[in-house]
Amino acid sequence: MAQLQSYTGGCQCGKVRYQVQVDLSGPVISCNCSMCGRSGTLLTFVPASQFTLLSGEDALTDYQFNKHVIHHLFCSTCGIKSFARGKDKSGADTVSINTRCLDGVDVQKLNVVAFDGRSR
Numbered sequence: 148m149a150q151l152q153s154y155t156g157g158c159q160c161g162k163v164r165y166q167v168q169v170d171l172s173g174p175v176i177s178c179n180c181s182m183c184g185r186s187g188t189l190l191t192f193v194p195a196s197q198f199t200l201l202s203g204e205d206a207l208t209d210y211q212f213n214k215h216v217i218h219h220l221f222c223s224t225c226g227i228k229s230f231a232r233g234k235d236k237s238g239a240d241t242v243s244i245n246t247r248c249l250d251g252v253d254v255q256k257l258n259v260v261a262f263d264g265r266s267r
């Protein structure tokens with residue numbers, strides 16, 4: 148059962164702000180890859196149509212590694228990576244949300260699932 152709810156979120160300094168419709172009753176991913184393992188992001192994925200960047204496009208720095216399929220976007224002022232842009236297996240535009248950056252969300256209550264991204 149998808150329980151889409153609207154959340155706002157963004158980086159620490161406030162330049163990057165977004166709104167997203169997301170179901171947080173499902174699993175969020177704790178990945179151990181060289182990026183997520185270091186930054187500690189807890190990720191959930193939504194279609195790009197459910198994501199609206201409210202401000203900060205010009206503050207974002209784009210970083211790519213490995214297969215260069217994901218745009219890891221971080222705020223050039225405070226360095227927080229609050230979301231990333233990519234494509235799913237079918238090629239549809241997808242946004243990964245760092246649930247730690249959503250306003251009013253207690254990540255301790257989320258259903259965190261480990262993903263072995265390091266081995267992929």
Ligand SMILES: [Zn+2]
Pocket residue numbers: 158159160161162163222223224225226227
């Ligand atoms: Zn910032």
